Amino acid sequence: QQQVKQSPQSLIVQKGGISIINCAYENTAFDYFPWYQQFPGKGPALLIAIRPDVSEKKEGRFTISFNKSAKQFSLHIMDSQPGDSATYFCAASTGAGGTSYGKLTFGQGTILTVHP
Amino acid sequence: GAGVSQSPSNKVTEKGKDVELRCDPISGHTALYWYRQRLGQGLEFLIYFQGNSAPDKSGLPSDRFSAERTGESVSTLTIQRTQQEDSAVYLCASTSDGRGANTGELFFGEGSRLTVL
Numbered sequence: 001q002q003q004v005k006q007s008p009q010s011l012i013v014q015k016g017g018i019s020i021i022n023c024a025y026e027n028t029a030f031d032y033f034p035w036y037q038q039f040p041g042k043g044p045a046l047l048i049a050i051r052p053d054v055s056e057k058k059e060g061r062f063t064i065s066f067n068k069s070a071k072q073f074s075l076h077i078m079d080s081q082p083g084d085s086a087t088y089f090c091a092a093s094t095g096a097g098g099t100s101y102g103k104l105t106f107g108q109g110t111i112l113t114v115h116p
Numbered sequence: 117g118a119g120v121s122q123s124p125s126n127k128v129t130e131k132g133k134d135v136e137l138r139c140d141p142i143s144g145h146t147a148l149y150w151y152r153q154r155l156g157q158g159l160e161f162l163i164y165f166q167g168n169s170a171p172d173k174s175g176l177p178s179d180r181f182s183a184e185r186t187g188e189s190v191s192t193l194t195i196q197r198t199q200q201e202d203s204a205v206y207l208c209a210s211t212s213d214g215r216g217a218n219t220g221e222l223f224f225g226e227g228s229r230l231t232v233l
Contacts (some may be wrong), residue, residue, distance in 0.1 A: 043224030100220050102149055102211055106158035
């Protein structure tokens with residue numbers, strides 16, 4: 001029930017295209033859904049995050065879409081650039097019972113490659 | 117430094133040896149987390165420290181794993197009698213918000229890559 005399933009495992013997109021990564025969760029107590037971006041040899045860094053009171057959040061070229069009833073959320077990268085090539089992780093957590101939102105359950109990751 | 121600092125960056129050890137991994141969080145960050153990242157996998161939560169509260173050890177995979185934190189400063193993750201399945205990158209993160217209730221944002225270090233031969 002704690003799993004977060006992420007797809008696809010890898011994604012190749014042409015420069016200027018749209019990258020879409022999907023995640024599904026089971027634990028209905030989750031109420032915080034971040035996406036982290038990780039470059040080789042670096043630690044993950046927060047990209048964008050959403051809470052379930054909204055269905056969409058946009059920051060620049062990055063958009064999270066959230067479907068509470070389906071227990072799914074996705075990351076859309078518009079106008080993908082070669083510099084976006086990295087591994088992307090979705091994650092989820094809950095603050096229920098005084099738990100820390102930093103105690104995240106991560107998806108398996110998606111390796112995104114954007115060709116010039 | 118401005119970020120989370122981890123050492124060593126790489127550690128190669130023999131099966132059965134003990135290892136210590138160190139994390140220096142961002143100054144002023146009250147909460148500290150350890151995660152494990154196996155090759156090609158997502159991150160797995162190991163342990164969480166918040167101030168003087170008892171740590172949340174619910175993610176530690178076995179009693180060979182332990183961690184300590186001195187106040188709101190440095191933390192050490194110790195793995196005793198290492199096994200080959202312990203090979204992974206061990207990531208430390210910190211945050212200024214104890215529960216991450218406002219932003220939930222974790223600031224990660226670059227990790228310590230452990231290889232057990």
